[in-house]
Amino acid sequence: MTLVEVQDLVKHYPGERSWFGLGAPRAAVRAVDGVSFTIASGRTLGLVGESGSGKTSVGRTMLRLQEPTAGKVLFDGNDVFALDAARLRALRRRMQIVFQDPYSSLNPRMTVEATLREPLEIHRLNGAVSALLEEVGLDAAFAKRYPHELSGGQRQRVGIARALSVEPQFIVCDEPVSALDVSVQAQVLNLLADLQAKRRLTYLFIAHDLAVVRHIADDVAVMYLGKIVERAPAAEIYAQPRHPYTTALLSAVPEPNPRATKQRIVLAGDMPSAAHPPAGCPFHPRCPHPMKSDRCRTEVPALRPITTGHLAACHYAQSPMTLADAAHQPLNRPRHQ
Amino acid sequence: MTLGNWLALFVALVTAAEVVRALRHRALRRDQWGRRFFRLRTTSWGLGILMFLVIVALVAPLIAPFDPNRQLDIVHLTNQPPSWTFLLGTDPLSRDVWSRVVYGARVSLGIGALGALVAVALGTLVGAIAGYYRRWIDAALMRGVDVGLALPRIFILLMAVALWDGLPFAALVIAIGLTSWFGTSRLVRAEVLSLRQRDFVVAARALGAGSSRVILRHVLPNAAAPIIVAAALGVGNVLLLEAALSFLGIGVPPPDASWGNMIADGAPGLYTAPWSTFFPGLAISLVVMSLNAVADGVRDAMNPREDTT
Numbered sequence: 001m002t003l004v005e006v007q008d009l010v011k012h013y014p015g016e017r018s019w020f021g022l023g024a025p026r027a028a029v030r031a032v033d034g035v036s037f038t039i040a041s042g043r044t045l046g047l048v049g050e051s052g053s054g055k056t057s058v059g060r061t062m063l064r065l066q067e068p069t070a071g072k073v074l075f076d077g078n079d080v081f082a083l084d085a086a087r088l089r090a091l092r093r094r095m096q097i098v099f100q101d102p103y104s105s106l107n108p109r110m111t112v113e114a115t116l117r118e119p120l121e122i123h124r125l126n127g128a129v130s131a132l133l134e135e136v137g138l139d140a141a142f143a144k145r146y147p148h149e150l151s152g153g154q155r156q157r158v159g160i161a162r163a164l165s166v167e168p169q170f171i172v173c174d175e176p177v178s179a180l181d182v183s184v185q186a187q188v189l190n191l192l193a194d195l196q197a198k199r200r201l202t203y204l205f206i207a208h209d210l211a212v213v214r215h216i217a218d219d220v221a222v223m224y225l226g227k228i229v230e231r232a233p234a235a236e237i238y239a240q241p242r243h244p245y246t247t248a249l250l251s252a253v254p255e256p257n258p259r260a261t262k263q264r265i266v267l268a269g270d271m272p273s274a275a276h277p278p279a280g281c282p283f284h285p286r287c288p289h290p291m292k293s294d295r296c297r298t299e300v301p302a303l304r305p306i307t308t309g310h311l312a313a314c315h316y317a318q319s320p321m322t323l324a325d326a327a328h329q330p331l332n333r334p335r336h337q
Numbered sequence: 338m339t340l341g342n343w344l345a346l347f348v349a350l351v352t353a354a355e356v357v358r359a360l361r362h363r364a365l366r367r368d369q370w371g372r373r374f375f376r377l378r379t380t381s382w383g384l385g386i387l388m389f390l391v392i393v394a395l396v397a398p399l400i401a402p403f404d405p406n407r408q409l410d411i412v413h414l415t416n417q418p419p420s421w422t423f424l425l426g427t428d429p430l431s432r433d434v435w436s437r438v439v440y441g442a443r444v445s446l447g448i449g450a451l452g453a454l455v456a457v458a459l460g461t462l463v464g465a466i467a468g469y470y471r472r473w474i475d476a477a478l479m480r481g482v483d484v485g486l487a488l489p490r491i492f493i494l495l496m497a498v499a500l501w502d503g504l505p506f507a508a509l510v511i512a513i514g515l516t517s518w519f520g521t522s523r524l525v526r527a528e529v530l531s532l533r534q535r536d537f538v539v540a541a542r543a544l545g546a547g548s549s550r551v552i553l554r555h556v557l558p559n560a561a562a563p564i565i566v567a568a569a570l571g572v573g574n575v576l577l578l579e580a581a582l583s584f585l586g587i588g589v590p591p592p593d594a595s596w597g598n599m600i601a602d603g604a605p606g607l608y609t610a611p612w613s614t615f616f617p618g619l620a621i622s623l624v625v626m627s628l629n630a631v632a633d634g635v636r637d638a639m640n641p642r643e644d645t646t
Contacts, residue, residue, distance in 0.1 A: 065539055092545035105536035109558045109641060118554070119544040146641040159540075166544060 003041040003202050004062070004170055008034050009071035011054070011061045015275065027275040031057040033226035034071075036303075039219075041169070044196065044203040046217030046234065048210055048249065052271055054226040055206045056100075059172040062204070063095055064088065075170065093123050096163035100175035102155035106147040112158050113143035119165040132161040137191060153184035160191065170202045177212060189215050211253045214238060222246050225282040226274055228303055232310040242312035244289040244321045281315070291316045345399035353389035357381055374638035383630025386623055394442035401436035406592040408432055416610035428599075428613035429606045437594035438616050444595040448510055448579050449624065453571035455514025460521025461564055465552050467522070468529025479526070485519040491581065498587045509588070513575055521567045528560035562636040569632030573625035580621070596621050 010033060015026030031054040039045045049055045061068045064080050073080040078091060099105035106115060116129045130140040136157040147155055156176060163171055173192065177185040193216055195201060207213045213220055214234065221231040222245060230243040241247045248265040267286045272278055278285055284296040295315055303313040314320075361381055364371025375381060393400055402424075403409065409431045417427040425434040467478040497512045532538060533556060541551050557564075580597030582588035584604070589595040591602075596617035603613035 060539070063543055065543055089545040089547075092543060097540065097543045099536040099540065101536060105540055107537040107541075107555050107559070109639070110554075118541070118546070122545050122550070148641065162540065162544070 001041045002038045003076055004039040004204070005074040006035060006037050006058075006062060007072040007074070008036050009058065009061060009073065010034055010069045011057050011066070012069045029273075029275045030226050030277060031274055032061060033277075035223070035226070035228055037221055037228065037231065039170075039202055039204060041202055042196075042200050043218045044205050044216055046213030046220040047204060047206045047223060048208065048213055048220060049223035050208055050271060052225075052274065053223040054274070055208075055223050056174055058223070059097065059174050059204060059206055063092075063097055063172060065097070093166040094168050095170040095172070096166065096168040097172040097174060098156075098159050098163050098176045101179050102152050102159055103147075103179075105159050106155055108147055110146075111143065112145050112147070112150075115147075115158065116143075116162055116165055119162060123166055125166065127165055127167075132165055133158075135164065135195070136161045137187075151184075152180050153188060156180060156184075156188055157191065160188075160195070164195065164199070167199075168201070170204070172204045172206070174206045175208065176205075178208065185212070192216065209253075210238075210249050214253075222249065225271060225277055227282060227313065228311075229283065229314070230312045231303070232312075236307075236310055240310075240320065242306050242310060242317040242320045243283075243314045244287050245283050246312075247321050248288065281313075283314075289314070289316055289321045291319065339402055342400055342402045345396060346393075349392040349396065349400065350389060353385050353392055356388060357385040360384075369641070370638050373640070374634045376637055377630070377633055379630040380634030383627035384634075386627040387631065390442055390446060390620070390624065390627075393439055394446050397439045397443060401433075401439040403433040403436040405432065405436040405440040405594050416606060416613075418610075419612055425616045426610065426612040428603055429610060430602075434599075434613050434616055437599055438596070438620055441594040441596045441599055441617060442620065444506075444589055444593065445576055445579065445597065445621070446624070447506070448513065448589075448595070449572040449576045451510045452513040452517065452575040452579075453568055455511065456517035456571050456575070457521055457564065457568040458518075459514065460518035460567070461525050461557070463518065464522035464525025464527075465529050465557060468526040469533055469548065469552055469556065471530075475526070478522070482519045482522055485516070486523075490516045490578070491585070494582060495585075495587065506589075509579075509582075513578055513582075517571060517575060517578070521564070521571070524563055524567055525560060528563060529556055532556045532559050558639070561639045565632050565635050565639070566629075569628040570625075572628050573621070576621050576624065 011031050012028040013031055014028050033054070035054075035058055037045060047055045047058060057066075060066050062073050062080070064073075068081055071081075075091065075095060078087075080088075080091065083091060110118075112133070113129050116132055119125075120127045129143055133140055133142055138154060138157050138161070142150070142154065142158070147158070150158065156179075160176075176192065177188050180188060189212070192203070196203060203216070205213060205216055210220070217234045219231065220234050220237045221228050222237075222243065223229065224245050230237065230241065230246045232242075237246065238250065241250055248267050251263060251265045265288060267288070269286055272282070272285065278297075280295075280297040280299055281287070281301050284292065287296065293315075299315070301313045301315045303311050304317075306312050306317045361375045364375055409427065411431050414423075414427055414431040415429055417423050417431075419426045423433050423435065425438060428434055428437070463478055463482070467475040493516050494512055497508075529552075538551060538555050541555050546554075576597065579588050579595060580600050583595060583598030584601040588601075589598050591598065599617040600614050600621075603610065603617075607614055
């Protein structure tokens with residue numbers, strides 16, 4: 001059963017106006033440019049992309065932490081963007097967020113107990129702070145501590161406990177482990193997986209790293225410059241990526257076996273500015289696909305099904321690029337590692 | 338100075354010192370807040386001096402040997418240098434400077450504290466609203482603040498005087514408060530603008546906290562340090578503004594003493610009787626320095642990171 005449905009979500013950040021707000025505005029930053037997906041109850045969608053691809057904006061706009069430019073989000077049948085203040089507040093109990101940076105996501109002037117008690121007060125719930133701490137694997141003694149007395153992993157656990165305090169059904173995990181040490185990353189990922197199983201949670205798991213998503217996601221969507229370029233079940237996308245950007249991202253996943261030879265595609269240049277996206281396929285200036293043509297420069301490829309359940313936005317998704325192909329591109333010479 | 342006056346002064350001094358010592362002792366043993374507050378030695382000194390001045394203001398009749406407004410002997414006792422009878426000398430109108438400083442503490446500390454309170458409260462309110470809600474509210478409020486900062490404050494106050502014709506104490510406090518909040522609002526707005534983007538503020542909104550809760554519990558406590566410093570400096574500014582107003586003859590009306598109008602009245606005799614301007618000036622400086630020391634303590638106390646355990 002579908003719990004969350006995002007339809008053609010658009011979020012533009014308007015450009016500053018010069019001349020004290022009277023001049024012509026600069027070009028808007030098109031952070032999210034027509035994103036659609038659904039997440040079934042109890043499942044996890046991994047949303048992957050590099051910095052600036054708009055993945056965080058998707059998460060925050062979905063929860064209406066910022067107002068959307070266009071589009072629709074249905075949560076369990078409720079139109080999130082059409083709710084009045086009182087009903088939005090009630091809905092906030094059911095959808096929560098866990099942040100990337102555990103250092104800025106906790107109020108430095110509040111103890112752990114005060115942080116966890118606040119949501120209970122807001123929604124008049126009878127939860128116990130100690131039970132929440134126990135659920136995320138922290139000792140009840142942590143309740144009296146301030147955030148600066150905790151390690152990054154402990155803070156992130158407090159952030160998770162805060163999200164759990166209102167007993168949500170859906171949690172946006174906005175790169176919850178990317179600020180943590182590798183050893184701690186695994187612990188927090190396992191905690192999130194355990195909580196999902198125990199509480200039947202639905203996750204939108206945002207990450208910039210396909211390796212992390214592999215552990216937790218049922219489906220994966222890859223974002224580039226405000227658009228989803230590929231979406232498929234996790235196993236499928238790792239086995240047979242259809243979009244050259246996904247192929248490049250996968251080639252960057254570290255290989256645990258040191259003897260294995262591995263080719264890596266290093267994309268040329270940086271992601272273009274979202275205020276001035278390139279015409280045609282947004283990925284074409286950096287695309288290492290051997291069949292890249294004029295069509296890519298002029299015509300925006302639609303996100304279309306390639307095989308059942310596997311969508312990609314590439315004109316040449318039927319004949320996906322291989323690592324060997326990338327080697328022939330002068331700009332994108334693979335590096336042997 | 339009679340023996341009774343000396344005794345009262347001594348008791349005031351000892352009381353202030355003992356109260357601060359007791360507070361410090363209890364605070365250091367009990368909680369982190371107190372430990373952080375008293376971490377700097379200057380904080381205790383500042384608190385002690387302020388407490389002493391407040392006690393002096395409260396029990397002024399016991400400490401002042403003369404009626405502060407009485408001209409003792411306009412022929413023989415003008416511009417007397419400090420002596421055992423006139424502890425800080427007499428002014429050009431033969432009034433006892435010590436008695437006037439003591440009574441002036443009531444007026445000056447009152448105006449300083451209340452004026453700064455009004456100014457900081459207003460500045461914080463406007464700055465928080467502008468910074469949190471952004472958009473047209475921000476633009477409208479900040480353009481208003483620009484106008485307020487651009488207009489000379491003395492000019493606004495002169496207009497207020499023209500309307501009122503002799504300011505009563507409350508009107509003076511309000512007039513000073515209403516014209517002193519512009520800088521604070523800018524400061525608070527800048528803090529709020531950066532804080533509202535922080536993840537813990539977003540988290541509070543995601544949990545369903547309303548704007549007032551977010552502002553009061555998450556934004557303002559984290560902006561407390563600059564606000565408190567602004568308040569401490571604000572008291573000093575208000576004292577100086579009151580002096581400037583008195584100098585123009587529109588502050589506390591004569592013959593009542595305030596530290597500001599004592600400086601103004603004594604200025605013409607600066608060469609013949611420097612004591613009649615020096616001592617009220619010293620009192621103002623003492624208050625401003627003590628407030629800054631206390632403000633440092635409060636700032637440290639508000640920040641849990643300052644813990645030294």
